[in-house]
Amino acid sequence: MADLRSAEKAKFQKFFEMGGGYVCNFSNRTFADFVAESVDIDIYDDKYVGLSSSKGARLREFWEKENNQIVARLLDEMLDYWKSELTTGITGYGPFNQILYDECKKIVVRMIGGEPVDDADALVPNSSDKDLALLSKSIKESLDKGEFEQALDRLHTFVVKYLRTLCAKHGLTYDKKTPLNALIGGYVKFLRDKGFLESEMTMRIMKSTIGVLESFDFVRNEQSLAHDNTVLNRPESVVIFNYVSSTIRFLTSMEKKMEEANKKVIDDTESRAMKLDEFISDMAMDEAAEAQFIDDEIERRLEGH
Numbered sequence: 001m002a003d004l005r006s007a008e009k010a011k012f013q014k015f016f017e018m019g020g021g022y023v024c025n026f027s028n029r030t031f032a033d034f035v036a037e038s039v040d041i042d043i044y045d046d047k048y049v050g051l052s053s054s055k056g057a058r059l060r061e062f063w064e065k066e067n068n069q070i071v072a073r074l075l076d077e078m079l080d081y082w083k084s085e086l087t088t089g090i091t092g093y094g095p096f097n098q099i100l101y102d103e104c105k106k107i108v109v110r111m112i113g114g115e116p117v118d119d120a121d122a123l124v125p126n127s128s129d130k131d132l133a134l135l136s137k138s139i140k141e142s143l144d145k146g147e148f149e150q151a152l153d154r155l156h157t158f159v160v161k162y163l164r165t166l167c168a169k170h171g172l173t174y175d176k177k178t179p180l181n182a183l184i185g186g187y188v189k190f191l192r193d194k195g196f197l198e199s200e201m202t203m204r205i206m207k208s209t210i211g212v213l214e215s216f217d218f219v220r221n222e223q224s225l226a227h228d229n230t231v232l233n234r235p236e237s238v239v240i241f242n243y244v245s246s247t248i249r250f251l252t253s254m255e256k257k258m259e260e261a262n263k264k265v266i267d268d269t270e271s272r273a274m275k276l277d278e279f280i281s282d283m284a285m286d287e288a289a290e291a292q293f294i295d296d297e298i299e300r301r302l303e304g305h
Helices: 006-015 028-039 055-065 068-087 098-111 130-144 149-169 180-193 200-222 234-304
Strands: none
Touching: 006 055, 006 068, 006 098, 028 055, 028 068, 055 068, 068 098, 130 149, 149 180, 149 200, 149 234, 180 200, 200 234
């Protein structure tokens, strides 16, 4: 029996649109073929007849009869299939629900013994570099499948590109040989010099991060699939992913903080410029009024003579 909680089953049933005994857009034949190709099981075997013989009832019974690994593998395949169908604009279904899809993927990861990365959403490209976007997508696909160990080399490459983008943005010197710890070290110094790191504790944490990312070079070269290595075990891979992704989230928040500060300076400058324009305009109006008064007074006195 698979370890699926009632609330988790409800999420899959909603995503797969299992009302009325249906499952996605499968017919009886295509459903049988899909399950057979995914887990080599005949879903129309009598053992999977539940309260009825519908596709939905058979899938629910499959959850009750099979173990976590088999159920998770089928659910993972179904999630990817149905996402592909919905995002291509299939009529009569959807729309695609990204949030529900992500929640279902996390359940699959839990079932196969993986631990979700808390800040995976932080691994977002910070430039229009197509390679960075591909890396981000590939990493997230691996995380969805619980393949943390296999994605370590791509995570390292992503972080290097991410930090190079930050350094280039702020005019910090680096080249292709600049190691990861030097990239983040230069950026942290920039944050400190500009006054954006306000806490001594934050500064200590970031100094520690510089040393931690130096060790990431070793992990990438000696314990990932970047080379012919024995990959790092799952628990330690998850720890690394969580640490790195939370660091990226912090750096992104600092960039946002700087952008907001710069916007405030620009807004304040524009506001002062507008006030100056209004003052000059008022002064011009006062001078015009004074000139008109003098002209009127001269004319009055001339008429008096």
